[in-house]
Structure formats: structure tokens, C-alpha cells
Amino acid sequence: METPSAASGGVPRVFSVIRALGAVQAEGGRVTQIARSVGLTQATTHRLLQSLMAEGMVEQDERSKLYRLSIDFFALAASAGNPGDLRSICRPVLLRLCASLGDSIFLLARSGFDAICLDRSEGPFPIRSFTGDIGGRIALGVGQGALAILAFLPEAEREEVIRFNLSRVREYGVYDEVYLRTEIERVRQAGYAGRNTGLLEGMAGVAVPILDREGRAVAALSVGTIADRLNADRMPTVVELLKREAAAIGPKINPFDATLRRPAQSLAGSPAGQRISLPEPPGPAA
Incomplete structure (x- = not known):
């Protein structure tokens, strides 16, 4: 069984990979590129990327094999930062x-x-x-x-x-x-x-x-x-x-x-989407 110290030691590695992916989000990144950026071996970096993919936080393009942060990652961050509509x-x-x-x-x-x-x-x-x-x-x-x-x-x-x-x-x-x-x-x-x-x-x-x-x-x-x-x-x-x-x-x-x-x-409970019909051109207020 993994010790608490080992488990906590993995958290910084996960976030270092996430930050590295964020830096190359537009074009995506390869395992070798991410590993070099975070100072980990390719094997360790690949394992972390696969774990993040299993959680839906990272996606890989099937054709180019490039990794990116997923839309679910950004949706989670947005909803956590601001739950209100x-x-x-x-x-x-x-x-x-x-x-x-x-x-x-x-x-x-x-x-x-x-x-x-x-x-x-x-x-x-x-x-x-x-x-x-x-x-x-x-x-x-x-x-x-x-x-x-x-x-x-x-x-x-x-x-x-x-x-x-x-x-x-x-x-x-x-x-x-x-x-x-x-x-x-x-x-x-x-x-x-x-x-x-x-x-x-x-x-x-x-x-x-x-x-x-x-x-x-x-x-x-x-x-x-x-x-x-x-x-x-x-x-x-x-x-x-x-x-x-x-x-x-x-x-x-x-x-x-x-x-x-x-x-x-x-607009639940409101006259959503209805167009207001006025006999004359309506006023300028809104």
C-alpha cells in the first residue's frame, strides 16, 4: 500500500503536468515534451497523463497523439470558481x-x-x-x-x-x-x-x-x-x-x-423568448 508521504509526493507531479499542459494548450504536447518540461521520466509522465485521461481531465488526439487539457477540466475549474449564473x-x-x-x-x-x-x-x-x-x-x-x-x-x-x-x-x-x-x-x-x-x-x-x-x-x-x-x-x-x-x-x-x-x-417561470408586440415603434429604454 502506498504511504501517505508517497501519495502526497504524487500530487505536485500531477499539478506540474497540468501546468505544463496549460502552457502548450493551443498546440498540444507530446510525452517527451511534457516530461522534459517537468523534469520527470517519460514513463512516469506517461503514467500521470493516463491517470488524468482516466479522470477526464486530459484528452489525447488520436491522430497526432498530442495531449491537451480537456473541456471537462475547464468546465470543472469554471464551475468551482463561479457557481452562479x-x-x-x-x-x-x-x-x-x-x-x-x-x-x-x-x-x-x-x-x-x-x-x-x-x-x-x-x-x-x-x-x-x-x-x-x-x-x-x-x-x-x-x-x-x-x-x-x-x-x-x-x-x-x-x-x-x-x-x-x-x-x-x-x-x-x-x-x-x-x-x-x-x-x-x-x-x-x-x-x-x-x-x-x-x-x-x-x-x-x-x-x-x-x-x-x-x-x-x-x-x-x-x-x-x-x-x-x-x-x-x-x-x-x-x-x-x-x-x-x-x-x-x-x-x-x-x-x-x-x-x-x-x-x-x-427563464423558468418567465415569458421566455416571447416577442413583445407594440402598436407603435417601442421606446428606447432597454
């Missing part, structure tokens, strides 16, 4: 912003070519929003939250969304490609999307993107209010609060969060 993480933020600003706060997440309202905290002022209630969705590019997400997507994805959504955003009567691209560039430079008035007279909205660890926009925090409450004097304060909260959320995002892959399905 995006809605759970953001719920206290929405309540805090709603209380401090006295306006309605929305959490929007990307869902393909759309933005979907994952959550909202209602302020005292009656407003209308593009997404309506929780579960409502709108084309990326329409409304401040959806525009903030679109503006901070990687360039190739952004271009694909613009091509697909251009005919959809034109339905609102004030968008063409030049206008949309101008707005996207303005948002990218400012770091937020904000209008004192929008498609519905008297309404106003401002939103900032929520970026994951790779700098990709996966969601947005948005304020919806009446135009009188989002004047030039107050706008910087609101934007600063939103940016501060969004920056704190980003590092907490679990890249394996199912909410980010299937936001509509995460």
Missing part, C-alpha cells in the same frame, strides 16, 4: 442600481442575432422598452442595450449581425446602414449607448456592455427612464455607475454558464 450574479446589481438611481434597470443578454431581457428591476416612473417584460427580445442594434452589445462584439461577428439584421432594424423607420454603423462607432468610442430621446417621445435610455474575460460583449446593463431624468448633467453619473457595475460583473462570468448559450431557456 449571469442572472444570479446580476440580480443584486439591478436592485442596487434601481435603488440608487430611482429608474428601471434592465439586464439584456445576447441570443444569436437578438438581445433578450433576462431580468429587470422596476423604477417608479412608467416607461416602455424595446424588450418589454422579462423574456422579450429585440434585434441587436435596436435600443440602447442591444446596440451596446452589438458594438462590442468581435469585428467578424459584428459584421455578420449587421448584414443579417439590417432589414430588421429598418422596420423602425429611422435606421439605414450608414446610420447604424455611425451609431456603433459612436458607442465604441464612448463606451456606452445613450439617448435622451428615442423613437418614443419623452423616453430615454443608456446602456453599457458587460464584457467577458476575452473582452466579448455577452450582455448589457441598461437604464430606462423619462427624458427629463437623463439630461446632459445627469448622464455622466449614470454612465459611471453602470460602467463600474459592469466592470465588476465581467470577471465573475462563468464561460460555461448555460444562460449565455441559451438565455431564453434559463
Whole structure:
């Protein structure tokens, strides 16, 4: 039977192999390369790799014979580091912003070519929003939250969304490609999307993107209010609060969060995925 000291001595070896694999994750590593990196014999390194494979933490490409850390390894690390989903993480933020600003706060997440309202905290002022209630969705590019997400997507994805959504955003009567691209560039430079008035007279909205660890926009925090409450004097304060909260959320995002892959399905008990139909072009709040 292996003694406790021998068993504990194997733990550093296992982690040295894991760290060595992490350093060559993009291209993968051979046994000889990993053994040389960690200062172990090939036989010992091979045995450790096989043990890690048996636990599902390492995978080997059948053709190249290269070893890599498995997706299960990263899923385990992500779930251990952050067990909460995006809605759970953001719920206290929405309540805090709603209380401090006295306006309605929305959490929007990307869902393909759309933005979907994952959550909202209602302020005292009656407003209308593009997404309506929780579960409502709108084309990326329409409304401040959806525009903030679109503006901070990687360039190739952004271009694909613009091509697909251009005919959809034109339905609102004030968008063409030049206008949309101008707005996207303005948002990218400012770091937020904000209008004192929008498609519905008297309404106003401002939103900032929520970026994951790779700098990709996966969601947005948005304020919806009446135009009188989002004047030039107050706008910087609101934007600063939103940016501060969004920056704190980003590092907490679990890249394996199912909410980010299937936001509509995460809305148990909510009108998930429903499109809000309004008789007039909806307001700009979310």
C-alpha cells in the first residue's frame, strides 16, 4: 500500500503536468515534451497523463497523439470558481442600481442575432422598452442595450449581425446602414449607448456592455427612464455607475454558464423568448 508521504509526493507531479499542459494548450504536447518540461521520466509522465485521461481531465488526439487539457477540466475549474449564473450574479446589481438611481434597470443578454431581457428591476416612473417584460427580445442594434452589445462584439461577428439584421432594424423607420454603423462607432468610442430621446417621445435610455474575460460583449446593463431624468448633467453619473457595475460583473462570468448559450431557456417561470408586440415603434429604454 502506498504511504501517505508517497501519495502526497504524487500530487505536485500531477499539478506540474497540468501546468505544463496549460502552457502548450493551443498546440498540444507530446510525452517527451511534457516530461522534459517537468523534469520527470517519460514513463512516469506517461503514467500521470493516463491517470488524468482516466479522470477526464486530459484528452489525447488520436491522430497526432498530442495531449491537451480537456473541456471537462475547464468546465470543472469554471464551475468551482463561479457557481452562479449571469442572472444570479446580476440580480443584486439591478436592485442596487434601481435603488440608487430611482429608474428601471434592465439586464439584456445576447441570443444569436437578438438581445433578450433576462431580468429587470422596476423604477417608479412608467416607461416602455424595446424588450418589454422579462423574456422579450429585440434585434441587436435596436435600443440602447442591444446596440451596446452589438458594438462590442468581435469585428467578424459584428459584421455578420449587421448584414443579417439590417432589414430588421429598418422596420423602425429611422435606421439605414450608414446610420447604424455611425451609431456603433459612436458607442465604441464612448463606451456606452445613450439617448435622451428615442423613437418614443419623452423616453430615454443608456446602456453599457458587460464584457467577458476575452473582452466579448455577452450582455448589457441598461437604464430606462423619462427624458427629463437623463439630461446632459445627469448622464455622466449614470454612465459611471453602470460602467463600474459592469466592470465588476465581467470577471465573475462563468464561460460555461448555460444562460449565455441559451438565455431564453434559463427563464423558468418567465415569458421566455416571447416577442413583445407594440402598436407603435417601442421606446428606447432597454
